[in-house]
Amino acid sequence: MTAKQAAGWTNPLRDPRDKRLPRIAGPCGLVIFGVTGDLSRKKLMPAIYDLANRGLLPPGFALTGFARRDWATQDFGNVVYEAVKAHARTPFRQAVWDRLAEGFRFVQGSFDDDDAFDRLEATVRELDRERGTGGNHAFYLSIPPDAFPVVCKQLARSGLARQEGLEQWRRVVIEKPFGHDLASARELNEIVNDVFPEDSVFRIDHYLGKETVQNILALRFANQLFEPIWNSHYVDHVQITMAEDIGLGGRAGYYDGIGAARDVIQNHLLQLLAFIAMEEPTSFSSDELRAEKTKVLKATRLVGPLDETTARGQYSGGWQGGEKVPGLTEEEGFDPESGTETYAAITVEVDTRRWAGVPFYLRTGKRLGRRVTEIAVIFKRAPHLPFDATMTEELGQNAFVVRVQPDEGVTMRFGSKVPGSTMEVRDVTMDFGYGTAFTEASPEAYERLILDVLLGEPSLFPVNEEVERSWEILDPVIEHWHAAGTRPDPYPAGSWGPESADLMLARTGRTWRRP
Structure with missing residues (x-):
């Protein structure tokens, strides 16, 4: 698979310049830190379901939650289900849900827990084998800014931030605030860019x-x-x-x-x-x-x-x-x-x-x-x-x-x-x-x-x-x-x-x- 194919599936019969048809994400997975928070339940999980419902996610898409809760993957699935039923924009369809839920995983641990991040790295590799995610994973930091440094360091230490070859990608998503002044923003940027290159950093401003x-x-x-x-x-x-x-x-x-x-x-x-x-x-x-x-x-x-x-x-x-x-x-x-x-x-x-x-x-x-x-x-x-x-x-x-x-x-x-x-x-x-x-x-x-x-x-x-x-x-x-x-x-x-x-x-x- 080429890098362009990994970035987004395309219909071989359509003109690539035709913007009227939506692009569909290629093989990939998303890991959410802070998965128990309001943002995750009210916005992120419903949005993922809505994307799947609109046919914009690949069949093998994987969603992994990371939190301290003593949950099994089934417990995590129940949380996502309740969030989707309460907040999804599009109608609930059982067939879409069943296919999406096959890609759910949950890893229990704290941000300073080396073993937990090692388990997360093993889970990601397992998803590559079982779901065909192709080594392409995004890490969504829906967490307080003061936790960014430790999570970024853990992603680097465990190898989760490392992409193996030009045909794979690893990306990080950061929620605002991006610091509390110029000095802290620069410090935060340096911490993140030590682990991820700037073109792999996505700072979410939902208004945009x-x-x-x-x-x-x-x-x-x-x-x-x-x-x-x-x-x-x-x-x-x-x-x-x-x-x-x-x-x-x-x-x-x-x-x-x-x-x-x-x-x-x-x-x-x-x-x-x-x-x-x-x-x-x-x-x-x-x-x-x-x-x-x-x-x-x-x-x-x-x-x-x-x-x-x-x-x-x-x-x-x-x-x-x-x-x-x-x-x-x-x-x-x-x-x-x-x-x-x-x-x-x-x-x-x-x-x-x-x-x-x-x-x-x-x-x-x-x-x-x-x-x-x-x-x-x-x-x-x-x-x-x-x-x-x-x-x-x-x-x-x-x-x-x-x-x-x-x-x-x-x-x-x-x-x-x-x-x-x-x-x-x-x-x-x-x-x-x-x-x-x-x-x-x-x-x-x-x-x-x-x-x-x-x-x-x-x-x-x-x-x-x-x-x-x-x-x-x-x-x-x-x-x-x-x-x-x-x-x-x-x-x-x-x-x-x-x-x-x-x-x-x-x-x-x-x-x-x-x-």
């Missing part, structure tokens, strides 16, 4: 697997409509928002001391900015896409002074959805004096000819008005309106809004005459929704990303340089907030953030969108 994020590229570069106005001559500013209406009860162990800026802005929002602001790549190869994103991040700089161009907040108790909810410091596990921010907003600019002078406002928060992720490109007002002021008093600025979640789609806002005998112009919207435009439901982000890992398709995975540059952008904000020695500004649950965030835009005569 969403259809609407990828559709940004299609909207921009497959249509002539938008390109002429996608620049500072016409764009007033850009708002990128990730809002959640849930609190942080039960997540103190991960979130306290991390905060909203590190959790979301450093990865998700800066990656979305890169997609919106990047130049057209010469092709859609992974190298070209990554190169253009990296150029944008290198050109991105903070706008100061940071006292006025950033904001942070922490939700207090209030009413949300008709229910009284506690503030962060009243949530289980959080220090009553916690200074962790649950809301963060920053202002950046992209120093390129296309975007010079256009502010990009990035914000994220918990316990906000509703759950929504969107990118809003707000256009400048027309330089001349041949109407009386009363005719256009309800007219806002044109906007192009990409809805990443929920209700995935695109909205355009523009002015139109109100029916009647008088000339009155008011905002209207033109809406495209994935749910109504296409008969096929969008796959979950993890389906696309896991399949890309098995195919060796790295386009949607940030590389070292992107991760480190993102920390270079954010670190001065974190350091500034820490040096100020003040607590985050309070905001009531169910609102859209602290007053300081509204003031941040009001200083330039702008306002936040209320999605």
